[in-house]
Each structure stands twice: as structure tokens, then as C-alpha cells.
Amino acid sequence: MFKTIFKKLMDLLFIVVVVLIVFYLLINIRGMGQKDYIPGLGPYKIMSVLSGSMSPTFNAGDVIVGKTINPYDLKQGDIITFRFGNSLTTHRVINVINKDGKLLFNTKGDNNNVEDLESVGDENIISKYLFRVPLLGFVIMFMKGTAGVTTICFLIILSIFINVYKGRNKKGKKYRF
Template structure:
């Protein structure tokens, strides 16, 4: 394989990667804005871990995938759930006990890194989702940045500029290759 063919393959690969990166960035930014905060993909929600209460299961700044819970009564001990602790605060902790209080199911929860269980039991209606076991360490910092004004600008504009720059370089090289044989023909005609 000659160097030119390798360069063309590499060039195509870089273009494809940059294009996919641009599409991914647009998806992350738009889905984060549309869902009111956390991106969602194929029925899974992505949540950012804000504290170390569940370490070492997942670390602060990680992204976890959770699946919305349709029937909280199916949850059992050792499941990790995301629930509304207050009106505007989601918490993800492990169920350490399932309590049936008449017609109402409640869950006693605890962070893996906490010494004591959570003070209040979680009412089944407050359970939002169940942890699926999928974690991307430290990616939450990236998502939080992507939701900021600077992040939106950088993550949408930068890949676009990279694609434009790369396209410009590719066009310049193609024009240079076209002109090079022309000059050789002109030199041969004068001899």
C-alpha cells in the first residue's frame, strides 16, 4: 500500500470520526435541553452522580444509566434506585429493606459509602428509576459542561470548525494535486 492510499484512508477515517463527534455533541446538548436536564436514549435516562455516597459502586462525576420504573412493587432488596428525596432533589441509593405498610410499599435506602441508612423511607410513588449497571466514570463533568452556555458554544462550534478546517485542507491538497500535473505538462511542452 502506498503512502497516498494510507493518507486517503486516514483522511476518510478522521472525517468520519469528526462527523460522528459533531452529531453526538448535538445530540447531547439538544437532549439535555429538551428533557429539562438529563439526556435520554432508547428509554434510558443518563444521570450525573453528584456525591460520593454510592462509592465505590460509582464515583462522583460519573454518568449512570437508569431505566424508569413502571411498577415500584417489583423492586427488591439490593436494587439501586433513583428517587425524589424532595421536590427538586433526586437521590440514587441502594434498597436495604422493602417495607409493606398496608397498601403502600416503602423502601429503606442507604448509600453504599454512608454509615447510616437514609433518615426517611422512600414511598413507592417517589421512585423514578432503577440503576441498570451501566456507568461511565467521570463523564458527568463533561455533560454538566455541555449544558452550560460556554459548553454549548464550544461543543457545537468547535467540531464544526474542525470539519471546516479539515475540508479546507483537503480541498487545498486536491487543487494542488490538480495543478501539479498541469505544471509538469507545461514544462514538457516547452522542452
């Protein structure tokens, strides 16, 4: 009985994971050709952390999820992701300045000794930090490479063959979908 329930749960988990991967890929493939595209779902942005400037809040290799927000709703202490040159940076707001109706944010990494040299304009704000998933960024970085894509394809094909083989050999019946 327990084996049957466990097998059904594992089958369900496999299907859910495959559906989520396909769904995420379909949503983000269409944006890959766009300049300055950030993966996500609607207002939620998903990004990998590449440095330790915000340690211990989050570390290199973590994945952070942020939500697009009106810059006027941001306050001191919020963690924001913003465009800085050709890259994205995620730091804590240490001061908000309203200069002639334009918002400027002074930011600093939690693990940095000094604040960032330049203020961030409200037009460069991407999202406000919501939560992190530890170490998932390393997996995503691996999956983006050739070795990762090859490994994932191999594992999916292997899983399908194993399931088909088990289904064909179970009680002498042929596998049915």
C-alpha cells in the same frame, strides 16, 4: 493505504459524534421546559453523580444510566434513583416494606455509615441503576456552562474550517460536499 483508512475512520467518527450530539440535544431540548425533567431516551435516564455517597460503586463525576421500572420489580440490593425533596438521590435498597399495598423502600448510600432517615415511597422512584460511565459527568457539567457551550461551538466551527481548507487545497481542486 493505512493513512487513507485512518482518515476515513476519523471522518466517520466525527460524523457519528456530531449526529449523536445533535440527536441528544433535539430529544432533550423539548423537555427542558417541563418541570422535573430528567434527560434520557425513552425509559432510560441519564444523570450526573454529584456526591460520593455511593463510592466505590460509582463516584462524583460519573454518569449513571438508569431505566424506568415498576417499583414492584425492585428488591433488596437494587440501586435506585428517587426524588427526595427537590433533588434526586441514588442509593441502594436495603429493605422493602409492603404497607397496606403501598411499597416503601429503606435506602442507604454504600459509602454512608447510616441508612437514609426517611423511607422512599413507590411514587418517588425514578429509575433502577444499569451502568456508569466514569468521569463523563465532569464533561457534561462543563458543557452545560457558558464556557463549555462556547468551547464546543468554537471547536465545531474550527473543525469545519479545517476540513474545508484541506478540501480546497488538496490537488488544487475545490472542496465538494
